[in-house]
Amino acid sequence: MRLLLCLVAGFVAVLTQVGTGNAAPARVVSMNLCTDQLAMLLAAEGQLVSVSYLARNERSSAMAREARAYPVNHGLAEEIFLLRPDLVIAGQFTSQATVAMLKRLGIPVAIMSPAYSLDDVRERVTELGRHLGQERTAAELVAAFDAELAALRGPSAKRPPRRPRAAVYAANGYMSGPESLSGAILDAAGFDNVAREVGVPVGGLLPLEQLVLLNPDVIVLPTPWPGASRSEEVLGHPALLALRDRTATAPLTDRDWICGTPKVLNAIAELVNVRKKISEAP
Amino acid sequence: MTRYLWLMIGLSILVALLFVASLLVGPAKIPPLISLSALIGGDAGPLTLVMREIRLPRALLGIMVGASLGLCGAAMQGYLRNPLAEPGLIGVSGSAALGAVIAIQTGLTAAFALALPLAALAGAATSVALLFVLAGPRGGSLTLILAGIAISALAGAFTALVLNLSPNPFATTEIVFWMMGSLADRSFLHVALALPFIVLGMALLLPLARGLDTLTLGEDAAAALGTHLLRLRLMLISGVAAMVGAATAVAGTVGFVGLVVPHLLRRAVGAQPGKLLAASALGGAAMVLAADIAVRLILPGRDLKLGVLTAIVGAPLFLHLVYRTRRDQG
Numbered sequence: 001m002r003l004l005l006c007l008v009a010g011f012v013a014v015l016t017q018v019g020t021g022n023a024a025p026a027r028v029v030s031m032n033l034c035t036d037q038l039a040m041l042l043a044a045e046g047q048l049v050s051v052s053y054l055a056r057n058e059r060s061s062a063m064a065r066e067a068r069a070y071p072v073n074h075g076l077a078e079e080i081f082l083l084r085p086d087l088v089i090a091g092q093f094t095s096q097a098t099v100a101m102l103k104r105l106g107i108p109v110a111i112m113s114p115a116y117s118l119d120d121v122r123e124r125v126t127e128l129g130r131h132l133g134q135e136r137t138a139a140e141l142v143a144a145f146d147a148e149l150a151a152l153r154g155p156s157a158k159r160p161p162r163r164p165r166a167a168v169y170a171a172n173g174y175m176s177g178p179e180s181l182s183g184a185i186l187d188a189a190g191f192d193n194v195a196r197e198v199g200v201p202v203g204g205l206l207p208l209e210q211l212v213l214l215n216p217d218v219i220v221l222p223t224p225w226p227g228a229s230r231s232e233e234v235l236g237h238p239a240l241l242a243l244r245d246r247t248a249t250a251p252l253t254d255r256d257w258i259c260g261t262p263k264v265l266n267a268i269a270e271l272v273n274v275r276k277k278i279s280e281a282p
Numbered sequence: 283m284t285r286y287l288w289l290m291i292g293l294s295i296l297v298a299l300l301f302v303a304s305l306l307v308g309p310a311k312i313p314p315l316i317s318l319s320a321l322i323g324g325d326a327g328p329l330t331l332v333m334r335e336i337r338l339p340r341a342l343l344g345i346m347v348g349a350s351l352g353l354c355g356a357a358m359q360g361y362l363r364n365p366l367a368e369p370g371l372i373g374v375s376g377s378a379a380l381g382a383v384i385a386i387q388t389g390l391t392a393a394f395a396l397a398l399p400l401a402a403l404a405g406a407a408t409s410v411a412l413l414f415v416l417a418g419p420r421g422g423s424l425t426l427i428l429a430g431i432a433i434s435a436l437a438g439a440f441t442a443l444v445l446n447l448s449p450n451p452f453a454t455t456e457i458v459f460w461m462m463g464s465l466a467d468r469s470f471l472h473v474a475l476a477l478p479f480i481v482l483g484m485a486l487l488l489p490l491a492r493g494l495d496t497l498t499l500g501e502d503a504a505a506a507l508g509t510h511l512l513r514l515r516l517m518l519i520s521g522v523a524a525m526v527g528a529a530t531a532v533a534g535t536v537g538f539v540g541l542v543v544p545h546l547l548r549r550a551v552g553a554q555p556g557k558l559l560a561a562s563a564l565g566g567a568a569m570v571l572a573a574d575i576a577v578r579l580i581l582p583g584r585d586l587k588l589g590v591l592t593a594i595v596g597a598p599l600f601l602h603l604v605y606r607t608r609r610d611q612g
Contacts, residue, residue: 231452
């Protein structure tokens with residue numbers, strides 16, 4: 001009798017799952033730094049079986065400590081297949097060959113686009129929540145994100161009359177434009193992006209002399225990676241050092257800037273502090 | 283003599299004009315008179331900063347790198363009596379780049395800045411010495427080019443390996459810089475690093491003029507005329523290593539300058555290798571300045587590599603020379 005009850009209960013459970021048509025995948029593998037972090041935020045206990053090795057990198061991942069709890073993969077079809085996933089989450093720029101191979105092996109692959117704006121951040125959270133069958137967690141995460149963002153922005157009536165002009169300048173003289181995630185972070189923190197003045201929409205290489213002539217109020221700069229590179233030499237160029245002497249700087253902390261996850265709030269908070277410091281200064 | 287004098291005056295004027303043009307060309311469009319007055323007059327404004335800290339060192343490096351490559355090409359061709367000997371083609375620049383990359387990636391340059399040109403010099407010296415041993419005193423075309431190909435390939439492979447091993451995510455993409463060369467965003471730090479070695483190299487190579495002239499008569503005749511061959515060879519190796527090493531350390535590998543310039547000027551100096559030395563130094567400076575102006579005009583702000591342009595000009599000429607060498611050999 002008891003056995004029969006169990007069987008019936010099981011049957012009903014299966015039926016309801018089929019009924020919603022939305023069985024949550026049980027073994028999910030993420031193979032992209034940004035989807036790694038979103039998946040760690042959203043997945044239920046035991047649902048996420050592996051993240052990419054990049055997620056453990058303190059410098060590029062905002063959730064390096066959390067990632068240590070998961071086995072890592074290196075984005076190779078073979079190792080991912082052996083994990084027997086029922087869903088693989090890849091980024092839009094994940095190797096096409098790997099994704100094609102996984103699909104041919106019959107593994108469902110969800111491909112996520114990168115986020116270029118704060119709206120994109122909300123959408124990606126919701127989208128991945130749907131893939132993982134964690135719609136409610138996703139909705140809670142978006143609500144918390146919006147609340148914290150509103151708190152950072154402050155009361156809208158008290159907007160500063162003049163927004164300071166900022167530049168995000170990285171290795172090789174790469175400048176982020178207003179239509180990039182970095183641009184969205186700048187904007188949310190109350191800065192105008194000087195990239196707009198030189199017609200750089202998403203981002204591109206800006207020769208140092210143009211940056212010097214733009215003369216921004218704030219320059220957001222990364223700290224060099226370990227090991228030397230010529231690409232980063234431009235960050236120590238005498239002309240840039242002279243420019244830094246008369247403008248404010250803010251750190252470009254890769255982990256909070258690379259991925260469109262709710263962690264971008266850390267970057268926005270840091271920039272808001274810099275802006276407040278500038279407006280207090282005479 | 284007068285013809286040579288006129289040639290030198292003409293080349294000097296050309297270099298001076300290109301130097302000024304290089305100062306006036308840039309991604310930021312600034313009217314010429316304003317930029318020159320900002321350079322000379324100077325204030326604390328951003329314009330002066332751009333002119334003095336970005337464009338001036340770039341133009342100076344153009345002269346220094348070009349003069350080095352032109353002079354070294356002429357000197358090696360004079361010594362080996364082979365018009366195909368060119369620092370970029372036969373692996374000297376590539377080996378210098380390997381030295382520079384090793385110095386940067388091991389952190390030596392962070393500890394002491396002169397390690398960069400010194401390591402590049404060591405790389406260049408090793409490859410020149412190796413080439414002279416392999417190609418022999420007469421520098422037969424086939425052995426010279428084959429040895430050069432092998433040395434280039436090896437140096438390039440090790441450069442790529444060292445850069446791939448770097449923990450720095452940007453290092454790998456810099457293989458292009460080391461293979462194609464660029465003067466973008468260089469500063470007076472680089473001028474200061476390279477200048478002493480380039481001056482030293484000139485001091486070693488320019489006095490070789492007479493020795494190289496006597497060498498056209500063959501080694502025995504040269505020795506009979508009082509040319510100390512061993513000394514000449516040592517001075518040549520040190521001079522080429524110092525100049526190519528310093529130039530490559532700051533600008534990467536810029537190929538074909540040492541091939542094109544002596545070829546264009548050879549007839550004008552009456553095919554005398556001695557006179558070709560100083561003329562090629564000026565010609566090389568003009569060629570690199572012109573190429574560096576062109577990369578900024580063709581694709582402003584995209585950092586088109588210098589070596590791309592010099593190879594587009596130089597490689598067809600190289601093919602022509604190979605063809606002529608074959609014909610001469612029958």
